[in-house]
Amino acid sequence: MDPISIIGRFHPVLVHLPIGIFVAAILLAALSMVEKYRFLRDSTRIILGIGLITAVLSMVSGYVLSLEGSNSEADVEIHQWTAIGMTLIYAAYFFFSPLITNHKYPNLIALLILLGSLVLTGHQGGSLTHGENFLWSMGTENDKKTTLPVIADIQKADIYRDIVGHTLQTKCVECHGANKQKGKLRLDDPTWIDKGGKNGAVLVKGDAENSELIKRLLLDESDDHHMPPKEKEQLTTAEKSILSWWIRTGAKYTATVESLAPDENILKELENFKSNLTRPEVKNIERPVVTAADALLIQSLKKIGWVISPIAVNDNHLRATGFNLTVDIDSALTLLGGVADQLIELKLNKSGINDSSIYRIEKFQSLEKLWLENNSISDIGINSINKLKHLQYLNLSNTQITTTGLKKIISLGQLRSIYVSRTEIRPEDAKQMMALLKNVKIFTSDSLPKLPTDSLLVKKEK
Numbered sequence: 001m002d003p004i005s006i007i008g009r010f011h012p013v014l015v016h017l018p019i020g021i022f023v024a025a026i027l028l029a030a031l032s033m034v035e036k037y038r039f040l041r042d043s044t045r046i047i048l049g050i051g052l053i054t055a056v057l058s059m060v061s062g063y064v065l066s067l068e069g070s071n072s073e074a075d076v077e078i079h080q081w082t083a084i085g086m087t088l089i090y091a092a093y094f095f096f097s098p099l100i101t102n103h104k105y106p107n108l109i110a111l112l113i114l115l116g117s118l119v120l121t122g123h124q125g126g127s128l129t130h131g132e133n134f135l136w137s138m139g140t141e142n143d144k145k146t147t148l149p150v151i152a153d154i155q156k157a158d159i160y161r162d163i164v165g166h167t168l169q170t171k172c173v174e175c176h177g178a179n180k181q182k183g184k185l186r187l188d189d190p191t192w193i194d195k196g197g198k199n200g201a202v203l204v205k206g207d208a209e210n211s212e213l214i215k216r217l218l219l220d221e222s223d224d225h226h227m228p229p230k231e232k233e234q235l236t237t238a239e240k241s242i243l244s245w246w247i248r249t250g251a252k253y254t255a256t257v258e259s260l261a262p263d264e265n266i267l268k269e270l271e272n273f274k275s276n277l278t279r280p281e282v283k284n285i286e287r288p289v290v291t292a293a294d295a296l297l298i299q300s301l302k303k304i305g306w307v308i309s310p311i312a313v314n315d316n317h318l319r320a321t322g323f324n325l326t327v328d329i330d331s332a333l334t335l336l337g338g339v340a341d342q343l344i345e346l347k348l349n350k351s352g353i354n355d356s357s358i359y360r361i362e363k364f365q366s367l368e369k370l371w372l373e374n375n376s377i378s379d380i381g382i383n384s385i386n387k388l389k390h391l392q393y394l395n396l397s398n399t400q401i402t403t404t405g406l407k408k409i410i411s412l413g414q415l416r417s418i419y420v421s422r423t424e425i426r427p428e429d430a431k432q433m434m435a436l437l438k439n440v441k442i443f444t445s446d447s448l449p450k451l452p453t454d455s456l457l458v459k460k461e462k
């Protein structure tokens with residue numbers, strides 16, 4: 001930080017001097033109206049004079065601070081003028097007090113005005129700063145709130161609303177937004193973006209290389225003028241290419257991707273951008289602690305063909321695979337009910353479960369993953385699945401589920417991946433549904449990425 005701006009940093013400390021001194025002066029002036037304390041009048045004036053000097057120093061430091069551009073310009077301007085006004089009022093009282101101190105009411109009114117203007121200016125200044133430790137920190141970063149854009153088809157996406165705006169919002173607005181305007185620049189709205197910063201326009205529409213905004217992104221990360229500053233999350237390669245392309249094509253605020261005729265490279269970057277967006281949030285799953293399942297029960301489950309294994313070492317949660325059950329599915333699920341609290345994953349591929357037996361899965365309320373592929377389950381059976389509030393993964397491939405059934409479960413809170421290959425659900429239906437829901441992926445083709453746990457679950461044929 002250069003020495004000049006350090007002066008600005010002392011503003012929050014300096015302002016307390018005139019406040020304290022002026023309060024003392026007002027109290028003394030009031031007191032000196034009583035005959036007994038008349039002798040205080042001269043010292044009151046001296047104190048007022050000192051107060052005025054500190055007020056001028058505060059204003060100078062405040063002005064330097066405002067150059068840093070950390071606060072909203074409009075708010076700063078109001079504060080600046082009330083501070084000047086207040087100082088003028090105090091100066092007037094300083095010069096004219098000998099004329100009115102002998103008149104009780106005019107003097108009282110003058111003192112009230114002094115007090116009022118002091119409170120007003122102090123309050124305005126206080127609300128400009130962000131908390132007590134403003135002197136040492138860069139303030140709070142609380143305006144980093146964003147919602148994920150929903151992009152079904154990248155060609156149809158809105159270039160600014162869904163893509164460019166999202167990048168600026170997540171990577172720039174915390175310093176260039178409503179709360180802070182570093183470099184006097186706001187990037188949270190087209191009007192502000194076009195307005196530019198303290199050095200003028202940041203966009204040259206049609207010419208990315210000469211746009212300050214892009215130049216800043218491309219500077220070496222160690223360069224002081226690189227954006228975002230190196231300690232912050234940087235732009236992805238896709239975001240940088242898309243921003244440049246957006247400016248090259250005229251920096252339009254309302255245009256679909258399609259209308260800007262993206263070439264193959266840009267399309268690839270756009271797809272990358274999209275997949276970064278829809279990557280399901282990795283949440284720490286908080287499971288209730290459970291006691292270990294009864295060892296004898298596990299034994300009897302294994303006897304009828306269930307493959308039971310712990311989810312992890314030192315974890316009592318279980319997964320069960322019912323691929324080679326030796327009893328009917330109803331009895332098998334009834335017995336499995338004994339480990340309902342522990343059961344997190346249930347594989348029922350080709351188990352013979354159907355619409356009339358599926359209600360038995362409703363008691364497995366802790367289920368996070370459920371495999372039901374290759375069974376005769378229709379939209380009727382779906383209602384039972386709808387009761388599993390923790391379900392994240394669901395495989396319904398090669399069942400009779402239709403779009404109607406899928407619509408019933410898709411809003412299950414935790415559901416992230418649904419596999420429906422070899423059903424009558426068409427890719428375009430899936431696409432449509434995904435457009436409505438963030439983070440839910442519906443897979444209609446067979447080239448599925450296998451879950452890593454799959455290999456552990458295959459029971460060896462005897």
Ligand code: HEC
Nearest residue numbers: 171172175182183185197198199200202212213225227228
């Ligand atoms: C941590 C805060 C911070 C973040 C995040 C940040 N900037 Fe800045 N930005 C600054 C500061 C401080 C300045 C003024 C100093 C300077 O010019 O380097 C500035 C200045 C600028 C300027 C120059 C404005 C002018 O007219 O002088 C541009 C352009 C800019 N930033 C673009 C961006 C973009 C684009 C992003 C997001 C990719 C971004 N900034 C993110 C702090 C930030």
